[in-house]
Amino acid sequence: MAPALRPRLGRILWLACLLPLAPARVAAGLYELQLTTDGPATTGAEVTITASLVADDNGSLALPASTHLYRFHWIHTPLLLTGKEDEAFSSTIRVVGSVPGDFPISVWVTAADCGMCQPVARSLLILPITEFLVGNLVVTQNTSLPWPSSYLTKTVLKVSFLLHDPSNFFKNASFLYSWDFGDGTQMVTRDGTIYYNYSIIGSFIVKVKVVAGWEQVTSDAGKGILQKTGDFSASLKLQETLRGIQVLGPTQIQTFQKMVVTLNFLGSPPLNVCWRLKPECLPLEEGECHPVSVDSTAYNLTHIFRDPGDYCFSIQAENVISKTHQYHKIQVWPSSIQPAVFAFPCATIISMMLAFIMYMTLRSAAHQKDMVENPEPPTGVRCCCQMCCGPFLLETRSEYLEVVRENHGLLPPLYKSVKTYTV
Numbered sequence: 001m002a003p004a005l006r007p008r009l010g011r012i013l014w015l016a017c018l019l020p021l022a023p024a025r026v027a028a029g030l031y032e033l034q035l036t037t038d039g040p041a042t043t044g045a046e047v048t049i050t051a052s053l054v055a056d057d058n059g060s061l062a063l064p065a066s067t068h069l070y071r072f073h074w075i076h077t078p079l080l081l082t083g084k085e086d087e088a089f090s091s092t093i094r095v096v097g098s099v100p101g102d103f104p105i106s107v108w109v110t111a112a113d114c115g116m117c118q119p120v121a122r123s124l125l126i127l128p129i130t131e132f133l134v135g136n137l138v139v140t141q142n143t144s145l146p147w148p149s150s151y152l153t154k155t156v157l158k159v160s161f162l163l164h165d166p167s168n169f170f171k172n173a174s175f176l177y178s179w180d181f182g183d184g185t186q187m188v189t190r191d192g193t194i195y196y197n198y199s200i201i202g203s204f205i206v207k208v209k210v211v212a213g214w215e216q217v218t219s220d221a222g223k224g225i226l227q228k229t230g231d232f233s234a235s236l237k238l239q240e241t242l243r244g245i246q247v248l249g250p251t252q253i254q255t256f257q258k259m260v261v262t263l264n265f266l267g268s269p270p271l272n273v274c275w276r277l278k279p280e281c282l283p284l285e286e287g288e289c290h291p292v293s294v295d296s297t298a299y300n301l302t303h304i305f306r307d308p309g310d311y312c313f314s315i316q317a318e319n320v321i322s323k324t325h326q327y328h329k330i331q332v333w334p335s336s337i338q339p340a341v342f343a344f345p346c347a348t349i350i351s352m353m354l355a356f357i358m359y360m361t362l363r364s365a366a367h368q369k370d371m372v373e374n375p376e377p378p379t380g381v382r383c384c385c386q387m388c389c390g391p392f393l394l395e396t397r398s399e400y401l402e403v404v405r406e407n408h409g410l411l412p413p414l415y416k417s418v419k420t421y422t423v
Contacts, residue, residue: 032056033107033123038166040128042228045169046082046094047129051107053089053121070120075106079127097129133210133230134164150237152321153198161192161208161232170228173214180207182236198238201268207233242267242319245326249301254335255308261301261328265317269295274316277303281312281327305332 037049051072072091074084079095086092097103108122140158141151151157161177163170177189181196182204198204213227242265249261265271272291276284292299294317305311313328 030056031109031121033109033121035105035107035123035125037105037125037127040130040134040164041097041167042134042169043097043100043129043131045165046096046167047079047127048092048094048166049076049105049125049127050090050092051109051123053109069112070109071112073108073110076103079103079105079129095127097127100129100131103127103129131228133212133228135210135230135232136162136164137206137208137232137234138162139206139234139236149235150239150321151198153201153238153240155197157196157198157236159194159196159206159208159234161210163192163210170212170214173212173228176211176213178209178211182206198236201238201240204236204238205233206236207231239268239319239321241322242271242317242324244324245315245317247313247315247326247328249328249330251329252331252333253305254333255305256335257304259303259305259330261303261313263299263301263315263317263326265294265297265299267297267317267319267322267324269297269319271295271317271319273299275301276314278312278314279310281329282314283325284314284316308332308334 031053032055034052034054035049036052037047039047039049041047051074053070070089072086074091074093076093076095078099079097081093082096083094084092091107095105103126104124105127106122106124108119110117110119138160139149139151140160141155143152143155159179163175165171175190175192177192177194179185179187179189179194181198183198183200185196187194192210196206208231210230210232211227212229213225215223216226217223244266246264246266247261248264250259253259263273265273271294273294274284274289274291276289301313301315309332311330311332313330314325315328316323316325318324
């Protein structure tokens with residue numbers, strides 16, 4: 001009987017060992033770990049990392065009431081641990097890096113009384129450590145523009161270097177700032193905030209080199225000067241407000257003539273240009289015309305009028321800073337020359353008629369010339385007709401004599417003149 005009880009006793013003991021693990025197994029997959037840090041940091045500075053256990057479905061699942069149900073496990077080597085604080089559902093550590101690099105920090109949560117059990121949740125982050133200063137270069141202006149990194153010319157800019165030092169590592173350091181504004185201006189200050197005014201439009205890169213120095217006690221009870229540096233920059237796009245539009249073009253034109261109007265914009269591109277032809281000079285309504293993108297300060301507008309009358313060009317332009325509009329009146333007169341689309345067919349028909357008339361005229365003249373130069377038929381026919389048929393074809397003697405005279409020229413008289421003498 002004893003051998004039969006042994007398997008039962010083993011199963012009972014196994015179930016007893018699993019009871020403490022029940023809450024953790026129930027909670028597995030229901031929670032997640034959220035990691036936050038105040039890094040990146042420079043070598044030697046302290047970095048704080050916090051892990052918080054939260055419900056996986058955005059907080060709708062209530063956390064257990066017991067505050068000692070879970071335990072946080074960290075892996076942070078080779079970073080040096082300088083402090084740790086555990087709360088009910090969060091844990092915070094502070095570490096220091098002595099060499100630069102990207103270091104993985106991992107953490108997981110298990111049941112408080114079973115460190116080798118399946119984790120309830122786990123998470124990982126990469127902590128960057130650098131040997132240079134950490135910070136940002138911030139540019140601000142009183143006027144806010146909708147375009148990123150865009151600012152107004154001839155308006156003061158505030159440029160500030162903001163050091164990232166949550167552990168107050170540089171509390172005893174002194175700083176030196178070397179500024180380069182990208183337009184040929186350079187200066188050195190001891191203040192991390194400077195005011196500058198750009199007088200021209202364009203894209204610029206403002207740079208600053210920061211040097212931090214402080215005294216530190218060395219291992220041989222002496223004092224040494226330590227330094228850390230950092231290079232920072234920010235891109236700027238300086239623009240001008242759109243002060244107006246200069247319109248260069250005719251004020252009178254004839255129909256079916258191509259009109260070119262040049263628009264000169266008194267402001268900085270890029271621009272959205274919109275225009276419409278109206279009978280009166282009225283502002284453009286929303287969606288009344290489609291804008292055209294213009295990347296320069298000049299734009300040529302072309303149009304052909306088909307009907308005479310008085311017209312007005314309503315022109316609108318805007319950049320990321322401001323908007324303006326302009327009008328241009330023009331009178332259109334009827335054209336004295338027919339449009340080419342109608343003139344070409346007419347000219348073709350007239351040319352064909354003239355060519356036909358000239359052909360008929362030349363043909364008639366050639367026929368008449370042949371009749372004058374060759375009034376008689378060929379020689380054989382002529383001889384035959386004159387000698388054989390001529391006398392029969394001529395109706396009267398006078399006609400016959402006329403033909404003979406034409407053919408033989410001057411003939412001797414048919415009778416001799418009688419001389420009379422008077423005695």
